[in-house]
Amino acid sequence: MSQQCEVEQVLGQHLSRLQICLQRASGASSGPEEGSDAWLFLQALVGEDEAGLQSRFERSGRWLAEQGGRLDARLEAMQVYIDALSEELQAIFTDQPQWLAAALARLYRLQSACSLALTHGYQEAVSRIADEQRRALERNSRRLLALQRINGINNSSMDLDQTLEVTARIVAEELQVSLCAIFFYDELQRLLTLRATNGPRPLGGMHFTLRLGEGYSGWVADKGHPLLVRDVMGDPNFAAEATTYDTEYHGLMALPIIFFGSVERLIGVISVQSEEPRDFTPDEINFLEVVAGIIAINVENGRLYEQTDEQLRRKVHELATIHRVTTVIARTLNLDEVLQMITTQAVHLSGAERSCIFELDAETQTLHILAHYGFGGSQIQQARVKVGECCAGRAVQTGRPIMLVDCFQQDEKCFLRADPFISSEIHSVLCVPLEVKRKVLGCICIYSSHRHLLSPEQMQLVVTFANEAAIAIENARLYEETRRGLELKSMLLRELHHRVKNNLATVAGILSLQRRRTRSPEVGNTLAESVNRVQGLAATHDLLAHEDLSEARVDDIARKIVGVASANLSPPDAHITFKVEPCPIVIPSRAVTILALVLNEMVSNAIKHGMADLTEGTVLVRGREEEGMVVVEVIDTGRGPKKPLEEEESGEGLGLSLIRNLLADLRGRFSLRRVTELEPPANTPGLKPICGGYTVAEVRFPLTRTHALAS
Structure with a gap:
């Protein structure tokens, strides 16, 4: 008897002992269970066919991968059994070292072979599952693109028949079938009418009709359930419809097209057929169900559009008419x-x-x-x-x-x-x-x-x-x-300005009479200034009496003031040229009166102080808008102030004091500067400085909302 046989015989005698050993290693109350890794190892160890053992472990590895199990955990469990058997073998063959070596060698050889078989089966299954998942992903991606194409076509501006034809062609290509047919249901006639196919037409063409319950399409429409037939030619109830085509079709999948709204409504039937017998998969059924849903929504939307289109057009026309009337009223x-x-x-x-x-x-x-x-x-x-x-x-x-x-x-x-x-x-x-x-x-x-x-x-x-x-x-x-109210108020306001002008003219006349009778030169000069101021105000009110809404242009005010000042204050032996540049800024009456008084003082100062002891000169008045401010300048080519500007401001006379007080009411400011350059002011050609420069008196005040530019 060989050594291997003797070892197997001894192990067979200790089978119960080895079973208890494996039971302890697994932590189970009984066992090992038949077919488990421990049971397989034990059977192989005591003399089972080793090749059959490897085949069983390879199948077990494939099953482990298919169930999503972990290979490393399985190998660790196998190692626990091997270790337990190794200890038990050492105890059995304590006095027989040669037999112990042979038993352990057999045990480890079995472990290696079974681990390799288990791993090979696991990896083979993993690769196969990965390939299946990749193919499923590609198929799902392709079908998702097909559904996107179908949805896009159904949402496009194409007419319904053209949309259905394209949909049938895409479905046939995706499911790799020879025929896709779409029927619509007529509720009044209770008939199914063929509306689209991917190419083949039945006898009767696009006018092919079926009653409820007739053929497989009529059956699906009547029952409202999908129909799957591996070979439709074997069923006489359904073969009649299949034989209406020139080509003989066998595999069939037909689904109802139903709109699930507040009330379910049958739209029609969609079916696909193959030339060979075929069992359609659940994924293919789901794909066709989604297509049927898209068609149902598109048809229902079209029906609602047809029902409401005329009403919407009428509403749009009504709204446009009302808008037009409203626009005319506002215009x-x-x-x-x-x-x-x-x-x-x-x-x-x-x-x-x-x-x-x-x-x-x-x-x-x-x-x-x-x-x-x-x-x-x-x-x-x-x-x-x-x-x-x-x-x-x-x-x-x-x-x-x-x-x-x-x-x-x-x-x-x-x-x-x-x-x-x-x-x-x-x-x-x-x-x-x-x-x-x-x-x-x-x-x-x-x-x-x-x-x-x-x-x-x-x-x-x-x-x-x-x-x-x-x-x-x-x-x-x-x-x-x-x-009418505005006309009345405008008339009253013009009358008021006219009367104020007349009263001011009377006051100016009285002051002029007093001036001629006085013998004091200082009193005469003072009265002359007062006459000039009063006549300037009178001229302003005369201007307002002839304007609408009590507004006036800046250049019109300047011309009135310059005319009065030149008549009252110009020295008889001097030749002074007065210029007023166009300025279309319009200001309200309150600002008009204040600006007239301020301009009167500025022009008077230019004549009395700037042109003193000169035989000729120029006084220029101009205005502009600058960063939301009204800017009015009085420029003279005379000698300028006798004192420095700082001293002039610290001990200013009545004129400058009057200017500053008046401008405070308009939130404005006044400045007086001497320009010594020989160049004339910007944008003022022809103004030639006589005394080495010119003097600029400037006022600024805000251009409010009521201040408008004349057209």
Whole structure:
């Protein structure tokens, strides 16, 4: 007997002992369980076929990978069994070292072979699973792109038939089938009609129809469930539809196209067929279900669009008309034009034939027509309706809309009874009061030849036009009242400026008379300055008396002041040239008066001090806008101040003190500077300095919102 056989015989005698050893190693209460790693090792160790053991471990490795198990944990568990068996073998063969070596060698050889088989099976399964996942990912990506294409096509501007044809072609390409057909269901006729295929057509072409329950498409439409048939030709109930095509098809997958809204609605059926028998996978079923959902949503959206398109177009037209009327009201104060437009558009948009707008005379409590449409002749213009009479009068009295049918024959107070021809053609009327700030101004009436009441939408449209008409009438009234009030105030203000000018002229005359009678030169000079100031104010008020809204241009003020100052203060033996540059800045009356006084002092100082002892010179006045400020400069070519500017400011005379106090009221400031360069001021050609330079007196004050530039 060989040594190996002897070892196997001894191990067979200690089988129970080895089982208990493995049981302790696994921590189980019994075992080892048949088919487990411990059981397989034990069977191989005591004489089982080693090749069969490796095959079983390889299958176990594949199963481990498929279940998502961990290979390292499995190998660690196997090592625990090997270690336990190794210790037990050492105990069994304590006195037989040769047999112990043979047993351990056999044990470790089995461990190596089984570990390799387990690892090989695991890696093989992992690779196969990875390949399957990669192919599934590629397939899912491809189908996602196909669904995106189908969704994009269904959301495009193509017509429905073209969209369905493209959808059928994409489905056939993706599922690799020969035929994709799409049927639509007609609820009235209870028929399925072929709307699209990817190419092949049945007998009868695109006019091919099926009843509910007929063929596989009719069965799916009737039952509302998917239908999967491996070989449709083997079922006589379904083969009839399949044989309507030139090519014989076997594999079938058909799904209902259902819109799941508040109420489920059958749209049609989509089916795919292959030329060979075929079992379609769940992924393929899911793909076709998504396509059916996309088609259902697209068809339902199209149906809703067709239902609402006309209504939307009408609403857009109504809104555009209302916007146009509102724009006309905001753009013009021509009441006749606005009301005529309202009456015309109210008829066109409400579907009526005639309309008119009444205005209420609050004193006589009667209504008269301001505008009308659809009524001929001048008789309608003479119509008068008392408040409380006729539909129009009752609408004004109650302040609520009135809508009636065939009221003209019974209402003796109706103003239309005077014209039997018109009253015979009119059968319904809607009168809506024109109300602004809880005050009724009149009403708008819409007349129709139809014997039915207007819809709520039409009535709301007329109410909107009524509001627009009320606003137009109120705006016209407010504008007229404002215009009359403004004319009256402007007339009174011009009269006030005229009287102030006359009074100031009287004061100037009295001061001039006093000046001629005085014998003191100092008193005479003082009186002359006062006369100049008073006449400057008088000239300013004369300017305001001839301007609208009590505003004046800066250059007009400057010309008035320069004219007065040159007449009163210019030395008779000197030739002084006065220039006023154009300045279109417009300032209000309050600023006009202050600027006139300030300019008067600045021009007077330029004449008295700058031109003193000179036989000729130039005084220039100019204004501009600079960073939100009004800047006015008086430039003279004279000698300038006798004292330095610092001393002049510390001991300033009445003129400079008056300037600074007046400018404080305008939040302005004053500056006086001497320019010694021989160059003339910028943008002032022809101004030649005489005494080596020129003097610039400047005032600045804010250009407020009421200060506007003249056009």
